[in-house]
Amino acid sequence: MQDALIDPTRLTKAQRVRLSEIGTFKHVRTRNGYRIPGQFSTISLQTIEKLEELGLVRQISRGKGTVVLTGSGRNLVDVINQRELQHRRAAALS
Secondary structure, eight states: SSSSSGGGSSSSSSHHHHHHHHHHHHOOOTTTTOOTTOOOOOOEEEHHHHHHTTTSSEEEEESSSSEEEEEHHHHHHHHHHHHHHHHHHHHHHO
């Protein structure tokens, strides 16, 4: 686990999207990873384990397993959202 906030550019686009999804929707454990109930796409265990190594998510195994953001993960999602908003505003002004 890392103490400092990591740079969002170190994550792939897919990892940034998945991180945002984990913060927005509840995910339940399936055979191949985690998914949003009612959806068919899953987040692979490899992706979850990579995000867990970075200290951005943690797995909870009470009852039906789930995955949640850590404090660092929430902060990183906020940074990503803020940068996207700034980018859109700059593009709108151009």
